[in-house]
Amino acid sequence: MSGLLSRRRAALLLAVLPAVRAGAAGVASVTIDNFTFTPAVLTVAPGTRVVWINRDDIPHTVVSDARPPAFRSHALDTDDTFEVVFDRPGRWGYFCALHAHMQGTILVR
Amino acid sequence: MNDGRRQLLSCMAWVGTGLLWTVSGGVPRTLGLLGTAAAMPAPGLTFAQISDSHIGFARDPNTDTPGTLKAALDLVVAQHPAMMLHTGDVSHLSRPEQFDIAEQLIGATGIETHYIPGEHDWLEDDGRPFVARFQKGTKQGAPDGGFYSFDREGVHFVGLNNVADLKPGGMGALGARQLAWLKTDLAGHGDSTPLVVFAHIPLWVVYKEWGWGTDDSAQALALLRRFGSVTVLNGHIHQILQKVEGNVAFHTARSTAFPQPAPGTAPGPGPLKVEPGRLREVLGVASLTFTRGQSHLAVVDTPLGA
Numbered sequence: 001m002s003g004l005l006s007r008r009r010a011a012l013l014l015a016v017l018p019a020v021r022a023g024a025a026g027v028a029s030v031t032i033d034n035f036t037f038t039p040a041v042l043t044v045a046p047g048t049r050v051v052w053i054n055r056d057d058i059p060h061t062v063v064s065d066a067r068p069p070a071f072r073s074h075a076l077d078t079d080d081t082f083e084v085v086f087d088r089p090g091r092w093g094y095f096c097a098l099h100a101h102m103q104g105t106i107l108v109r
Numbered sequence: 110m111n112d113g114r115r116q117l118l119s120c121m122a123w124v125g126t127g128l129l130w131t132v133s134g135g136v137p138r139t140l141g142l143l144g145t146a147a148a149m150p151a152p153g154l155t156f157a158q159i160s161d162s163h164i165g166f167a168r169d170p171n172t173d174t175p176g177t178l179k180a181a182l183d184l185v186v187a188q189h190p191a192m193m194l195h196t197g198d199v200s201h202l203s204r205p206e207q208f209d210i211a212e213q214l215i216g217a218t219g220i221e222t223h224y225i226p227g228e229h230d231w232l233e234d235d236g237r238p239f240v241a242r243f244q245k246g247t248k249q250g251a252p253d254g255g256f257y258s259f260d261r262e263g264v265h266f267v268g269l270n271n272v273a274d275l276k277p278g279g280m281g282a283l284g285a286r287q288l289a290w291l292k293t294d295l296a297g298h299g300d301s302t303p304l305v306v307f308a309h310i311p312l313w314v315v316y317k318e319w320g321w322g323t324d325d326s327a328q329a330l331a332l333l334r335r336f337g338s339v340t341v342l343n344g345h346i347h348q349i350l351q352k353v354e355g356n357v358a359f360h361t362a363r364s365t366a367f368p369q370p371a372p373g374t375a376p377g378p379g380p381l382k383v384e385p386g387r388l389r390e391v392l393g394v395a396s397l398t399f400t401r402g403q404s405h406l407a408v409v410d411t412p413l414g415a
Contacts, residue, residue, distance in 0.1 A: 033377075034376040034377030034379065035319070035377040035378060035379065036377065056377075056379055057166075057168050057169070057379050057380050058379055058380070059201070059202055059229070059232075061232075065277040074232070075202055075203070075232045077202060078168070093277065094277075095277035095278065097275055098228045098229070098232075098275075099228075099320050100275035100276060100277060100278060100279045100280065100320060101278060101279070101280065101317075101318070101319065101320035102320075103277055103278055
């Protein structure tokens, strides 16, 4: 699936990482807490790097609901992060493959 | 409702953290407190259920999950079961070192143990590391499917996998391939064969908002309906819940690692924090006994500590 330029997993030292790609428009975050992605719908500009951080005591994953998945994290333990740069406008649904009732959306426009 | 079922329902106040199951004619029955159960002569096939050992979890309220698994296993050994079921979430993150610890602790009991995976065991390589280690020698219903069946003392045991390939927005799932296998597997068994079905996530909807159920369980239960005695054993929710529907008795076991909140009583289903001194009151094991000629499976839940 096109539309994503790059992705990295579990970068705890986000602040000292170089930009994932040249021209990244900025960083936005999604927090996982109480088995919920917050915000459930995140709207960003093209080129934004979205970082998920798991604040739960239970591991979660971030998996695109496209087939095949456009992005897929490994299991994120407490305080682990996962990031994806979204380049193209569109709607990107995702869920936690361990707790499939957990869902979120990234709107790129 | 027959007398047996009424008796079962009257016994639905469980007594502890361990689960002691007696299959006698097919429906589970609560024997009583651990001491009572231990004092009874072995009536038939007695087996244990442990669940949700979450080796690798080391946070509030339990920083020693190997220690509480060991305590649970000590309880099981003292009950002298013929075998043991582990209903999943053996590990917390499917890591080899976590599987190692569980395998060593459980193996040291010398008790024949049958495993099915929880979602925490299925995190790597589509579950293959779990199947290779914990389902060695089983006749897999599909290659690396994580589900299988076996027979013991006239009881047909079916281990199902409802943690693979979950769909966005859904709950647990069995999938068409596993349901087709289940139909074939059961076809060779008469209605009077007692069935014990074990799977990680409950096969009935406990609480949809937390994903505590299995999307396609109704199709599986339809295949079980013709049998006179069906016992469904689950884990996942880290607390004891029980219900009877027709000939099917459902029971969930406690975790050996940490409790979870009752459905809907917390913002989410994360670990329930309890005072350190109270942790072992809310962890436990189960024991079940099947007695030929009787129609109920006796279940005893035993806590790790009072």
